[in-house]
Amino acid sequence: MVAVIGDASVDPAGAKAVAARQVGALIIDRRWRLVTGGMGGVMKEASAGARASAAWVDGDIIGVLPGSDPAAANPFIDVVIPTGMDHLRNSIVAHADAIIVIGGGAGTLSEIALGWIYRRLIVALPHEGWGARLAGMRIDQRVRYKDMPGDCIHAAASCDEAIELVARLLPQYQRRHSDIKTRIVS
Amino acid sequence: MVAVIGDASVDPAGAKAVAARQVGALIIDRRWRLVTGGMGGVMKEASAGARASAAWVDGDIIGVLPGSDPAAANPFIDVVIPTGMDHLRNSIVAHADAIIVIGGGAGTLSEIALGWIYRRLIVALPHEGWGARLAGMRIDQRVRYKDMPGDCIHAAASCDEAIELVARLLPQYQRRHSDIKTRIVS
Amino acid sequence: MVAVIGDASVDPAGAKAVAARQVGALIIDRRWRLVTGGMGGVMKEASAGARASAAWVDGDIIGVLPGSDPAAANPFIDVVIPTGMDHLRNSIVAHADAIIVIGGGAGTLSEIALGWIYRRLIVALPHEGWGARLAGMRIDQRVRYKDMPGDCIHAAASCDEAIELVARLLPQYQRRHSDIKTRIVS
């Protein structure tokens, strides 16, 4: 399952929308599933792209909604998961196997921060927003994976490269969050 | 999307497991999707039954996990949603369009209580546990739907009847939780 | 920290309100802290009673709100914790050291179910609602504490008895929830 995150509102004719649709389609072409926050902008465009893939099968596109009403989902979601959790549903999106970032504001930033904590593979496209600002960087100095000195928010110059990075790196990103920390370090 | 909830551990040869598998299969036979908490017991048996339906398509069976690791899901889940939310993932299961109860302990009870708050259609089979204890009853006196004096945890004597009840009543259970209450009533 | 839970709306002159105020006052008289969901009904009356105790010190009364706005708290809360979590804030209330139940509907029932899972001491007064329905009963058959065959929702006939039960039993209720379950039992 690959998450696509980014701006909750985009110009449907702009570069972010084009990239989101392309990434969505490529994810389905690979026979992965797509998960988003189920609403508009990058979430909607990625879902539309996924739906347009020749490889799409009903059930491939999951939307994890902030509200309680499944009717709020964009029309390209196959599996609607209403949560009633508001922005905390970002944490569920951030549990995806891999996360691809296209621009993004504060909500996207919260997903990146949580995805980093959850040791997820994160790939950022160069579109304006937190994707561009964090591409190639580390969120903090924690060692998420031993023997992986290059761990970072991986930068991808194109949608194809983003998908290639996910395909190549995902086998190395298999550790999961060890859940609740109960001891104080210092 | 129909949720099946109940005991997290059951005898695979016992009545609850048989019912869970049958309900799971009937849900898929109807071309609905199944959602469970993704773990063992009734969750696992319902998923196994769903997988065995001739109508099953990959993507029909959703498991919303308490932990962060998708590997914890039972082997019959198609779409694994790790949440890291522990028992609060019960609230997501309780957002399903309809909920079928097979026995159940405290976790199941929390899902029934939340499903009641979220105005969901709840149908209980007569198996020992909270399903049997609440079948035919109301959780409290709130009017969830005007002009629906018979609103309650609907009792079903058999799996077939449970599915029939869902099919017949679901169109009347379309109101959604109005989210956060911010005013004090008294 | 002792939680008082129950109806979100009560007649201020009725038996539930009187009991809530009395229990709130007795909690503070003991120099414990009170936690509630911060809104109306039993939550408000318990807080009012706590505030009226001669032993009350600012900071003794905590309200964990469903919404994001601290202004929604009832006027007797000292420490307002807005959560934006809607009914899931019930889970935080259910983490209190002990829980006293006065009546209650579905929200209260979700708190009792979660408090049972979290191995908390729960004492129910005989007022109509889930408190009365569950007093003296067990939520399910799990062994929350070895060597404690009498573990149940403890019934108290009066506010004084409820407080006595908390004082006497709390030292035995020290085990905490072991957090996220990641293995399937069967």
Next chain:
Amino acid sequence: MVAVIGDASVDPAGAKAVAARQVGALIIDRRWRLVTGGMGGVMKEASAGARASAAWVDGDIIGVLPGSDPAAANPFIDVVIPTGMDHLRNSIVAHADAIIVIGGGAGTLSEIALGWIYRRLIVALPHEGWGARLAGMRIDQRVRYKDMPGDCIHAAASCDEAIELVARLLPQYQRRHSDIKTRIVS
């Protein structure tokens, strides 16, 4: 209520610890309450500083824990709120009236992102980490407050200045998060 957030582990003799203790003390000197995540590092040092203020009263220092066990709190917390929510408890800390940032990694970043969404006043000290990286910047271009063109993560050069900024700006930061977004913008 003012939150202090930052590194979960610090050198007790280092600049971050000194600043955290000073900020904690100044918060209590002002007769505000302090809320932190209740664990170590900046959370612990701020709490220690708060406890050392001559104005401290029991109940002034709140710790919102990730786990279920109140015993995990650092020893300077007065009001322990165990949540069992893991990193999602960051969202509760981010609901404080104002947030002061001292360094910080991914957890702190998630709190800043959520605090920005919740329209909170955020003040960052110049210590290495997300505090320094975001001081003086905006998280995204949303208009959190009309007629407040200078809205940003406010930069403070010293602890005294941070407290002054909170005192001066807090009256302007009174809008609250309007909770769950249910419509798609585009």
